Amino acid sequence: MFFGDARAISPLIRGTKHEAVHAPRLLEVDDPLRATLRGGVDSSMHAAIRAIAGDNADAAVSAGSTGGLMALSRHLIGTLPGIRRPAIVKTLAGEGERRFRMLDLGANIGVGPAQLHQFALMGCAAASADGVQEPAVALLNIGSELRKGPRSVRAAANLLADDARLRYAGYIEPDRMFGSSLDVVVVDGYVGNIALKAAEGAVRMAHYLLGRELANAAASGQVVERLQRVRDAYNPQRYNGAALLGLNKVVVKSHGGADRQGFANAVAQAIQALSAALVAQIAARA
């Protein structure tokens, strides 16, 4: 089901099984929360979340405002028992064929130890849903020594170490997480969002330098092709799609600047979450 301006959508899906739902208003990032929740009923995001809340659809994918998506999801779908607030999780590429999950990436700012502990449980459930057995989980910090970092992270370390359901691997520094054998990295939402965007910015910077040098080089077609592959391997589009964990339903946030491939990846992630029964896995763990 496609939610938006049906006059624009219908011609694109004619002759398919897809359905256009007319909900033409677009929520803006700057819309106040109250307007989103109360006045936003004619918005495409409100209509889409209503559809999964009413069991007319199994999962929702949106490239709209993260704050709006989070607020509407909590309000209309609700969180699983015991979950205070959902967290945003993303799967990132490590060295080799390795993948790891990082959360929270921006939904929860200034969280305490209990919430970091809950992120660890939800992240491990997501890893299990991806087929990882006994996932290893670490806390993002600025050193590996026990006394490093903010009080909340140090207190969370005790909670994670004491929880027999978790395979706790200690602190991880962000420069090591890509090369580690971790499955889940846990962090406060403000810090996690900063870390993710710093990594993206640095890679973009490396690409800029690469492009400048290659423009001057007599590179063979084969080399250019391989370098393009490197660039693609870290293309955010390829890893587009962040799941909102802790809700009663599957909701995936796509990047606002996603292209066709990126949005398709976000949809594929929603389908994968459904077939792996991600919500039930989290309900059982957290």
Added chain:
Amino acid sequence: MFFGDARAISPLIRGTKHEAVHAPRLLEVDDPLRATLRGGVDSSMHAAIRAIAGDNADAAVSAGSTGGLMALSRHLIGTLPGIRRPAIVKTLAGEGERRFRMLDLGANIGVGPAQLHQFALMGCAAASADGVQEPAVALLNIGSELRKGPRSVRAAANLLADDARLRYAGYIEPDRMFGSSLDVVVVDGYVGNIALKAAEGAVRMAHYLLGRELANAAASGQVVERLQRVRDAYNPQRYNGAALLGLNKVVVKSHGGADRQGFANAVAQAIQALSAALVAQIAARA
């Protein structure tokens, strides 16, 4: 003056004007603060900081523990009037020939608005010492809208906007800071350290992918050379050296894994800080 095991140092500097000072004990990262301050008098770091505190030397460069260097510097040298705690600043490469400064990178965890404001003043003084006129300063945050981010950052935004001495440019997201025209980026020490290490880790990851692809490619010598240049342009060694701002003297921290070139860059940074009268610039501004 070289501080350490004089038996090892002396043969290396024979016939030069350099001097070896015998202070053979090495402070460990795990040494408790009390041991560093009281019991560490025979350590090389303690001896070096004593030398600048006693005006026997103008600046100190150390590749030892950041925590130890910060504690000894505060204890033996002291901070400038009005500075509560020093901040760690580093100059990073942006696109083109642009450079920008980022602070704090790990000395102060969980800081409030007043301290972020002070970081902005010190960072702008450092930019001025580098020859930047009317430096533009921004706060690192997870969005550009005013209501984004932690309370401390939002409150700091008001302080920076109201300070006529500053050219305040608003919030900057870390994926945009490399391509922006900013001169100073201000952030809490925990978050700044995470952002820096996430950027380093992502670049290392890109290099890993690059190396893997190039190993399989029939790359010409010229192309390999240019790619090496890209790697070097983001080599942390080249930007090695973080200044401790807010002290009565020049203290520069080198990365513990610095090579010859990296350590030389840290020394060059200390010399540049002296010739630009960095301490006086900060005293005048902060």
